[in-house]
Amino acid sequence: MNSLRLRLTALACGAMAVALLGRAVAFPVDGNKTVLPATTELNEDALDKPREVFRSEITGSKSYLVNLGDLAFNSPGLLGEVARQAGVSCGTCHVNGANNAKFFMPKMSSRPGTFDTTGPLFNPKADNLVLDPVRIPSLRGARYLAPYGADGRFASLRDFVHNVITNEFAGPEPSPATLDAIVAYIQDIDFLPNQDLGPGGRLVGKISESERRGEALFAKPFPHDAAMSCAGCHVPSSGFVDHQQHDVGSGGLFKTPTLRNADFNAPYFHDGRFDNFKQVIDYFDRTFELGLSAQDKLDLVAYLTAVGDGAQPYERDGASATLKEINDFSTVLATAIPAGDKDIVALAVDTIGRELRELTEQYPDRKNTSVSGGEQQRVVARNSLKELVLTLRRIDMAVAAGRNADAATEFRNYRYLMAAAVPAVLASAEPWSLFNQDVHDQHYAALRQVMQSKHLPH
Amino acid sequence: MHRMRVAACLALLAAMAGARPANAGALEEGAERYRPYLIEGVGSALAGARALQERAAAADLPGAKKAWLSARAGWERSEVFTAGFVPELDAQIDAWPNADSGFHAIEAKLFGAGSTDVAADAAALVDHLNDLHGKLRDIRLTSQGLLDGTVRLAYEVGESKADGGESRISGTSLDDMRNNIAGIDFAYHTIFSSALNTVDGKLDEMVSNRIERLQAIVATPDLPHVDIADLRRTSEELVVALQGASAKLGLQRPTLEAQAR
Numbered sequence: 001m002n003s004l005r006l007r008l009t010a011l012a013c014g015a016m017a018v019a020l021l022g023r024a025v026a027f028p029v030d031g032n033k034t035v036l037p038a039t040t041e042l043n044e045d046a047l048d049k050p051r052e053v054f055r056s057e058i059t060g061s062k063s064y065l066v067n068l069g070d071l072a073f074n075s076p077g078l079l080g081e082v083a084r085q086a087g088v089s090c091g092t093c094h095v096n097g098a099n100n101a102k103f104f105m106p107k108m109s110s111r112p113g114t115f116d117t118t119g120p121l122f123n124p125k126a127d128n129l130v131l132d133p134v135r136i137p138s139l140r141g142a143r144y145l146a147p148y149g150a151d152g153r154f155a156s157l158r159d160f161v162h163n164v165i166t167n168e169f170a171g172p173e174p175s176p177a178t179l180d181a182i183v184a185y186i187q188d189i190d191f192l193p194n195q196d197l198g199p200g201g202r203l204v205g206k207i208s209e210s211e212r213r214g215e216a217l218f219a220k221p222f223p224h225d226a227a228m229s230c231a232g233c234h235v236p237s238s239g240f241v242d243h244q245q246h247d248v249g250s251g252g253l254f255k256t257p258t259l260r261n262a263d264f265n266a267p268y269f270h271d272g273r274f275d276n277f278k279q280v281i282d283y284f285d286r287t288f289e290l291g292l293s294a295q296d297k298l299d300l301v302a303y304l305t306a307v308g309d310g311a312q313p314y315e316r317d318g319a320s321a322t323l324k325e326i327n328d329f330s331t332v333l334a335t336a337i338p339a340g341d342k343d344i345v346a347l348a349v350d351t352i353g354r355e356l357r358e359l360t361e362q363y364p365d366r367k368n369t370s371v372s373g374g375e376q377q378r379v380v381a382r383n384s385l386k387e388l389v390l391t392l393r394r395i396d397m398a399v400a401a402g403r404n405a406d407a408a409t410e411f412r413n414y415r416y417l418m419a420a421a422v423p424a425v426l427a428s429a430e431p432w433s434l435f436n437q438d439v440h441d442q443h444y445a446a447l448r449q450v451m452q453s454k455h456l457p458h
Numbered sequence: 459m460h461r462m463r464v465a466a467c468l469a470l471l472a473a474m475a476g477a478r479p480a481n482a483g484a485l486e487e488g489a490e491r492y493r494p495y496l497i498e499g500v501g502s503a504l505a506g507a508r509a510l511q512e513r514a515a516a517a518d519l520p521g522a523k524k525a526w527l528s529a530r531a532g533w534e535r536s537e538v539f540t541a542g543f544v545p546e547l548d549a550q551i552d553a554w555p556n557a558d559s560g561f562h563a564i565e566a567k568l569f570g571a572g573s574t575d576v577a578a579d580a581a582a583l584v585d586h587l588n589d590l591h592g593k594l595r596d597i598r599l600t601s602q603g604l605l606d607g608t609v610r611l612a613y614e615v616g617e618s619k620a621d622g623g624e625s626r627i628s629g630t631s632l633d634d635m636r637n638n639i640a641g642i643d644f645a646y647h648t649i650f651s652s653a654l655n656t657v658d659g660k661l662d663e664m665v666s667n668r669i670e671r672l673q674a675i676v677a678t679p680d681l682p683h684v685d686i687a688d689l690r691r692t693s694e695e696l697v698v699a700l701q702g703a704s705a706k707l708g709l710q711r712p713t714l715e716a717q718a719r
Contacts, residue, residue: 357617368554369555379716386714390697390701396691397695446555
């Protein structure tokens with residue numbers, strides 16, 4: 001959460017050195033060679049997170065399976081040694097099931113929002129020795145978007161996920177139940193609703209003239225090939241995809257990406273080469289000699305923007321958003337503790353404990369010079385979060401030792417604290433936390449200054 | 459409403475606290491045995507800080523860095539004490555990220571900017587440490603305070619330092635961890651182990667075992683090889699065990715943050 005990007009870049013450098021030089025010392029203790037790349041950013045605007053919408057929550061609540069999948073999705077333990085060390089989980093790249101457009105890992109990314117799934121870092125055996133990063137896609141509506149991968153190499157979502165874990169990340173073979181859970185979770189992630197989209201993917205409601213003209217252009221046959229149109233591939237009635245791969249001159253066969261919620265999916269194309277819709281349309285205009293006028297292009301952009309919209313794409317990250325996620329994760333324990341399921345309890349305790357530790361760091365301790373005031377509130381907030389971490393650890397230890405009843409007692413205690421006391425304590429410390437924009441800015445400005453002193457010429 | 463909930467939370471945490479010291483005598487003797495170690499640790503931090511002052515005045519960058527590292531090591535070994543007994547001073551000396559005095563301010567200049575222009579900061583550090591060193595002979599060392607410090611530090615050791623931790627610039631975080639664990643090890647075995655052993659041998663064994671495991675986890679060539687998940691789990695298990703120990707020893711349940719009791 002707070003220093004993830006820094007951790008990633010730092011680790012990427014460290015682990016890269018290891019990957020390339022065998023047992024080379026990546027973080028020398030003599031202190032002279034700990035290098036952070038000049039591009040290191042300290043996730044300054046991480047205060048907004050993509051909003052996640054679940055199909056099952058429209059009518060009821062998420063199932064055990066979906067919550068377990070969400071938990072596994074956010075657990076670095078799933079992806080093997082290197083990822084675990086870096087704290088990288090599926091959720092690092094697919095934040096809340098959307099894309100992480102800021103993700104940047106030196107030597108594994110060409111630009112923010114891309115990642116080389118065949119690079120050397122996580123699985124040297126899968127390294128194809130070229131830097132060919134692809135755009136990190138959003139998983140919203142993934143159940144409608146087979147085949148999977150930018151090149152559509154997997155027809156089945158389950159096979160794709162299995163490949164991500166065992167091949168791309170060289171993670172341990174997941175249990176079939178874990179795989180089922182992750183698939184159930186991904187299939188539960190919905191598109192953000194868009195009230196401008198009616199039945200059959202047509203624009204409805206208050207539509208501008210420009211958007212109307214764009215809609216017509218979108219369906220119009222191409223001048224040099226009447227069998228082709230934008231809508232022929234991005235089929236409006238079918239989630240703006242045709243489940244096919246095409247060569248649109250971008251370097252090979254790639255699946256037609258959806259245009260739903262695409263306003264939030266930049267950078268565009270498989271390699272993330274385009275920043276905005278205008279560039280995409282210019283590209284199609286050139287490649288297929290569409291002869292679009294300046295107005296046509298504006299109209300198409302207006303149309304794509306209307307189609308690609310979604311309600312409340314981001315939500316403010318704060319203690320309550322994190323606690324909600326943690327509470328969803330914790331429901332898994334309600335089932336796993338009585339069942340004495342050691343592996344799932346361990347997974348839940350590790351993942352939730354990690355989130356709680358990161359949440360603790362949002363309330364700076366007294367050594368942190370970028371915050372003043374609210375010292376008592378911060379102490380109480382940090383203290384209660386640490387107590388929760390330890391309560392979870394006692395649960396893990398109890399279940400591991402077969403003392404399920406003790407674990408259940410601890411869990412009741414945990415839930416009691418999470419219900420009212422902890423949210424209240426955190427709320428009272430919020431003004432002096434990194435969730436406060438001013439405090440956040442001061443903290444990261446100070447940190448950036450410190451890091452930059454690394455790059456001064458010696 | 460708000461206040462009531464806060465109070466309820468605190469009450470619940472406090473309810474877990476222990477009763478009156480049972481083997482107070484043995485524990486306080488143990489705390490006394492800790493004193494020479496403490497004096498030695500702060501003394502070596504002070505010696506390092508003095509060397510730093512001198513090397514910086516001579517514009518000897520490598521020498522100043524070396525002295526900084528040695529001062530730092532002595533300080534980290536004494537954290538069990540500093541976190542529990544002199545939290546104000548600890549906050550001053552260990553402030554970050556935009557510290558204008560203390561270790562990290564000097565670190566940024568030496569290791570970051572490559573400058574030996576640290577005379578004022580080094581002098582302040584020497585003053586602080588000298589002042590503290592002078593008080594150590596008479597300061598009252600309670601076993602409760604040392605247990606509090608031990609537990610806080612044990613929890614902190616489990617914090618992910620994969621990004622380089624607080625000492626990002628000098629890259630000494632792994633050394634910091636090793637010195638912290640050495641401090642925990644010494645404090646536990648000097649003050650608490652035998653008293654706990656007489657009331658609960660298994661718990662004593664468990665604490666010792668977790669400390670040994672922590673030592674093994676940080677015995678790697680570098681920070682990226684430290685198994686972060688194992689480090690965290692083991693640190694938490696150690697804290698849980700020490701919290702259990704506090705009740706058996708008749709001490710109060712240690713608080714996890716430096717605060718007035």
